Amino acid sequence: MPSESIGGAPGTAVRPAVDGDCVAHFTRRITAAGASLVRTESFATIPEAVRAFLDELGFSYNLVCSGERAFDTIAWPAGFTLALRTAADGDHSSLTGVVAAVAETGSLVVAAAHHSPNTLHFLPENHIAVVRTSQVLRHLEDVWRLMREHSGMPRALTFITGPSRTADVEQTIQIGAHGPRRLHVVLVDA
Amino acid sequence: MNTTAHGFKERSVKALQNTTLQEALARAYGGFVHKRQAAIDALPEFDALCEQARRIKDHALDHLDHYLEGFEAALTAEGGKVHWARTPEEACQQVVAICRAHQARRITKGKSMVGEEIALNEALEANGFEVVETDLGEYIIQLAKEPPSHIIAPAVHKTRGEIAQLFHTFHQRIERSQPLAEVPDIVEESRQVLRSVFLSADVGITGANFLVAETGSVVLVTNEGNGDLVSTLPPVHIVVSSIEKVVPTLEDVTTLLRVLGRSATGQAMTAYTSLLTGPRRADDRDGPSAMHVVLVDNGRSAMLGTAFRDMLRCIRCGACLNHCPVYGAIGGHAYGWVYPGPMGAILTPRILGLRAAPDLPQACTLNGRCQDVCPVHIPLPALLRKLRMEAFTQRITPPRARFPLALWALLAKHPRLYHGVMTLAAGLLGRLGQRRGRFRTLPFARGWTEGRALPTPAVQTFQSCWKHRRRSDPS
Structure with a gap:
C-alpha cells in the first residue's frame, strides 16, 4: 500500500491502555458487547461447543461456513452438514474463522475473501466465529500492521463488536436489527 | 432536502x-x-x-x-x-x-x-x-x-406508539388486529419486512x-x-x-x-x-x-481559509445536539433543514446562506456546553457569534433587533451618556415598580415579558451607590 502522508502529519502516540492478558481483556469486552463466548482447549472440541450452542437454541446442525483449513481437519459428528458457500436467506447459522481479534475493543476482525464470503458475517441469524487465542491482538493498530504485512486491504474488512442492534425506537437498545441476532465466539487455545 | x-x-x-x-x-x-x-x-x-x-x-x-x-x-x-x-x-x-x-x-x-x-x-x-x-x-x-x-x-x-401506528398503516400484508405495542416486536417486524428488500435491490x-x-x-x-x-x-x-x-x-x-x-x-x-x-x-x-x-x-x-474551516473538523457524532438546551427543548425539526442543533446552526447558514436561516445563530444561549463536549474542539459558540455579527453588518438582522442593539452600542461607547440614561431609567422603573417588586409587562418588550417578569431595579444605579460610599468612607 502506498503511504499518502506528507510532512507534518500527526502520528498516533495516544492509545487506550490495554494492560495485562489480551485474551482475558478481549473476553471481557466482547461479552460486555453482547456476544456469548465459550473457551475450548483444541480444534477437536469445537464441534462440542457448536453443538451446545445450537442445542440450547433449538437450531439444526446445518451450517454455512467459510473455508478455514482447520474446519476440514475436524471430525464433525454425524448430523452436522457444513456447506462452504455464500449465505442465503433462510440459512440460520454460519460458522467462520476470523483474521484477527482485538482486545482493546472486544472486536472480531473479518475480511471478505474467496474462502470467506462476506454474507456469512451478516445474513444468518446466528454467527459462530472461531477465534484462536494467538489471533487476539492488543490494539486496533495491530490489525493495520497485519494487513500491511499481507496483501493489503481486502474488499471489505469489518470489526464486529457484538450482535446487530438498534436504539432507534425510544432509545431502547434492541438486539437483532438487520444483522445476526446472536454472535457466538468459540475461543480455541491455539 | x-x-x-x-x-x-x-x-x-x-x-x-x-x-x-x-x-x-x-x-x-x-x-x-x-x-x-x-x-x-x-x-x-x-x-x-x-x-x-x-x-x-x-x-x-x-x-x-x-x-x-x-x-x-x-x-x-x-x-x-x-x-x-x-x-x-x-x-x-x-x-x-x-x-x-x-x-x-x-x-x-x-x-x-x-x-x-x-x-x-x-x-x-x-x-x-x-x-x-x-x-x-x-x-x-x-x-x-x-x-x-x-x-x-x-x-x-x-414515540413507540407513533411508530407502531405507522407500521400498522404501511405493513398491510402482515395480518393483525391492532398495532404492535412493544419495542422488540417493532424491531422484529422491520427486520422481516426489509429482509426481502435487501435481497432484491x-x-x-x-x-x-x-x-x-x-x-x-x-x-x-x-x-x-x-x-x-x-x-x-x-x-x-x-x-x-x-x-x-x-x-x-x-x-x-x-x-x-x-x-x-x-x-x-x-x-x-x-x-x-x-x-x-x-x-x-x-x-x-x-x-x-x-x-x-x-x-x-x-x-x-468555500469554508476553507475562513474562520468556518474549523466546522469542517466535525465528525457528526451528535454530542453538541445532545448537550444543547435549545435542541433539547425544541428538537431537530424546528431548525428547518438537515443539520440541527449547534453544528446545524452553523452549517445551515454556511451552506444555504445566512438569509435562508437568519434565526439559527440566535437560537443559542452561549452556554458553551457544545464546545466542551465536541471531540474535535470546534469553537461552536465563537462561530455562532461570528454569524450573528455577519447578520448584523449585512443588515440581515431585522430592524426590530438592530435598533436596540445600535442604541446599546451607542450607550456602551459613551460612558457619560450611559450613566445619565441609566440613572434616569433606573430611577423611573425603580419608583414605578416599588410596590409590586416586579413588572409583568413592559412597553416595547411584550415578547420578552410574556414568559417572565422583570424584577424592579434598585432606584440608584451601582455607579451612584459607589460614588456615595466613596464620599462617606474615603478609605
Whole structure:
C-alpha cells in the first residue's frame, strides 16, 4: 500500500491502555458487547461447543461456513452438514474463522475473501466465529500492521463488536436489527 | 432536502407546544448524555485522543486536495470509481446516471446525512427509482414522510406508539388486529419486512463516516448491520460523501473512531465498523461488482481559509445536539433543514446562506456546553457569534433587533451618556415598580415579558451607590 502522508502529519502516540492478558481483556469486552463466548482447549472440541450452542437454541446442525483449513481437519459428528458457500436467506447459522481479534475493543476482525464470503458475517441469524487465542491482538493498530504485512486491504474488512442492534425506537437498545441476532465466539487455545 | 430554516421561530413555538414531541425529547435528552459520560469516565486517555483527533482533522484540511487525490488514486487502483460533484444537483445527476447505466429499479439505502443534504431520495424517485431506507430510524421517517430530527438518531422525535401506528398503516400484508405495542416486536417486524428488500435491490447507496487516503477505503459505522447488507448484497454500491471526510492513514481513522463512538452513543466501538475498498475481487464469491464514490463539495471548499474551516473538523457524532438546551427543548425539526442543533446552526447558514436561516445563530444561549463536549474542539459558540455579527453588518438582522442593539452600542461607547440614561431609567422603573417588586409587562418588550417578569431595579444605579460610599468612607 502506498503511504499518502506528507510532512507534518500527526502520528498516533495516544492509545487506550490495554494492560495485562489480551485474551482475558478481549473476553471481557466482547461479552460486555453482547456476544456469548465459550473457551475450548483444541480444534477437536469445537464441534462440542457448536453443538451446545445450537442445542440450547433449538437450531439444526446445518451450517454455512467459510473455508478455514482447520474446519476440514475436524471430525464433525454425524448430523452436522457444513456447506462452504455464500449465505442465503433462510440459512440460520454460519460458522467462520476470523483474521484477527482485538482486545482493546472486544472486536472480531473479518475480511471478505474467496474462502470467506462476506454474507456469512451478516445474513444468518446466528454467527459462530472461531477465534484462536494467538489471533487476539492488543490494539486496533495491530490489525493495520497485519494487513500491511499481507496483501493489503481486502474488499471489505469489518470489526464486529457484538450482535446487530438498534436504539432507534425510544432509545431502547434492541438486539437483532438487520444483522445476526446472536454472535457466538468459540475461543480455541491455539 | 427543501429548507424551511427561515421559519424557525414559528416552528420552535409549535415544537414547545407539541406534547408528544416533548415526551420523546425528554427521554432522549438524558440517555445520550449519560451513555457518553460513562464511556468517557472509563477511558483516561479520552482528552488526549480528542486533541489527537483535532490535529488529524486540521492536518487533513490543510492538505485536503492532496488527500482527496490520494484517496481517488488508491480507490481507482482497487477498481473503484470516484466522481466529483460541486453542487447537490451534480451529485444527484451522477448517482442517477449510475443507477440508469445499471438498469436499476429498486435501491436500498444506508443512512446518509449527505444524501439528505443533496435531496438524493427525491431525485431518485423523480427519476422513477424505488428507494428504501434500511436504517430503522430512517425507514420510520421515510414512512412518515418526515426529515430526520437528529444526525445519528433520525426518528428520535417519534414515540413507540407513533411508530407502531405507522407500521400498522404501511405493513398491510402482515395480518393483525391492532398495532404492535412493544419495542422488540417493532424491531422484529422491520427486520422481516426489509429482509426481502435487501435481497432484491439492484443498487445499494450508503454514506461514509470517513475516507482513508492511504488505502482508498470508505469507513462505515453502524449498529444494525444494514450498511454492510446494503454494500454487500446488490451488484452496485454507491457511496455519497462530502469532501471533508478524508483522513490520511489507517492509524488516523483509528483515533477518530475511538472518539466518535464514545461521543455519539457511548460505545467504544459500534457493532459494525467496516472498511470498504473497491468492488469484489477477482475470486470473491460475493460483494458488488461495481463501486462508485461521489465526493460532494456543496460549500465546503468555500469554508476553507475562513474562520468556518474549523466546522469542517466535525465528525457528526451528535454530542453538541445532545448537550444543547435549545435542541433539547425544541428538537431537530424546528431548525428547518438537515443539520440541527449547534453544528446545524452553523452549517445551515454556511451552506444555504445566512438569509435562508437568519434565526439559527440566535437560537443559542452561549452556554458553551457544545464546545466542551465536541471531540474535535470546534469553537461552536465563537462561530455562532461570528454569524450573528455577519447578520448584523449585512443588515440581515431585522430592524426590530438592530435598533436596540445600535442604541446599546451607542450607550456602551459613551460612558457619560450611559450613566445619565441609566440613572434616569433606573430611577423611573425603580419608583414605578416599588410596590409590586416586579413588572409583568413592559412597553416595547411584550415578547420578552410574556414568559417572565422583570424584577424592579434598585432606584440608584451601582455607579451612584459607589460614588456615595466613596464620599462617606474615603478609605
